[in-house]
Amino acid sequence: MSDIVYNAIRKRVKVFFEFIDSELMIHPTQNDFWEYLNIRIPENPVPLTDIIFELVGKEIEITLLLKGEKKSINIPAIQRETEKDRNTYFDLELITCDRSDYPLIVIIEDRTRIFSYQQKLVQSRNETKLLQKQLAEKNKALEKLNTIIQRQNLDLEKRVRERTQELQSARIEIIRRLAQAAEYRDPETGSHIVRMSKTCVLLAREIGLSEKDCDLIYHGGSMHDLGKIAIPDAILLKPGPLSSKEWQIMKQHTIRGARLLSDNDTDLMITGRIIARSHHERWDGNGYPDGISGENIHIFARICALADVFDALVSDRPYKKAWPFERAISTIEEGSGTQFDPEIVKAFLDISDKAIKLQQDFKDKST
């Protein structure tokens, strides 16, 4: 091989070498070797491990090499900073040589290009791994936080629910007592509210209203005569028949009741307002206070109208004795399509046994 070709190959593959004597001294014979390592060419031989310190610890292997018991010593991918901020990578190989003065040759093969590329890959992969781990930890912490928040939310919801329930119960209780206060001024008895409200629920269920509506009608129904609180005793407690003027005042209890329950838009108060105002409306439009008819009358009011009349018919009053159930039922039936919603009358007939039992269970103590 000509020197030109040899040098061209060496330049391309970037392989450098230097000779080592039997005393493990490296001899400066090849300029490019020292140039590559960025070391000033020494004037005299220097100890091998002073220059190639990566061979420290390999003394036994070097001895084996000199004895011919080992072919070579390899250390791949050595990184050196040959100039400031410039890393080079090379593979190192120590092999025997057939020259008597130099039994060993150290060869370095520059691998900077490929290893720099590999370093970038490893760097990128490791950074990704670290990032993934950090993300996983953050996610874990977030999940933990979420669980705590969820638990706190549930606790909070429970407390809000309990508090709302408490407030609702208090509100219902106040309304109930208000309604009772109105009843105390009325010749009708205290149990009327209970029986009438429960009968309303029986009817509401029978015609297929939701449990929420049944609950509303139960509590709202108890407020149907709340307006009587605003009717003068002289009229409300008058034993005899009312004059036309007195009757007009008496009818006002519907409007007064609705007014008492105004300015509040909870479902319960709205229900109470509807029932208080419209429970004396008739299916045929001859009721009061608005004279509305048919389905223009809210279903809650239509139900209460029937329940209220039924309870009045089967209860003792200062001006009349309680009617037998059969007679009361018959009267209700007769009012179908005139006073009452036919569908509700039909429902009432279907649940009349339960309505009668309810009357017996909550019979007034005075009767």
Next chain:
Amino acid sequence: MSIGKNVYKQKIVMLGDFAVGKTSLVNRYVYNIFSEKYIATLGVRVSKKDVTLTLNNKTINVTILLWDINSEDRFQRVLPQYIMGANGAVIVADVTRPETIENLKHHIEYFRTYAGGKGIVLSLNKTDLINYDQFGFLKQKMERDAIFSKMQTFFTSAKENQNIEDLFINLARLSIVSKEG
């Protein structure tokens, strides 16, 4: 092995999972520099540090050759050539990554396979990132462990230059004693 007049040359290898701070420990000890930037090591980078030790009332000059070796994973291996002939090892873990502490045992075993029963010290690095309670917990964990409890463990911070000098000097001393002993 000592080469030259009264100068010990000690080959010390740095082992541990990736990004535990092996290069940072070397940079802090040899060049007294620290960088927050993570640069993955590929292959091996050997750094030298000359120190003077006093051992049995004798002053010894030691050149410590620190082999900062790439971490091993399924893509790259720690080559046996790097380990063979070592006089000792610093095996490093990151205190913020428990798995790197678990992996210390793997690195210990690997080192022993290729370097025999040479001196090993453990470095639990990045202590600047944990609080006092976590530190206490880790200390107990290391003391309770049958393998770790027999080794010198140093809680280090390359960032804050904590225990770095002690770590390397103790290992150099240990390596010389075990070799001469």
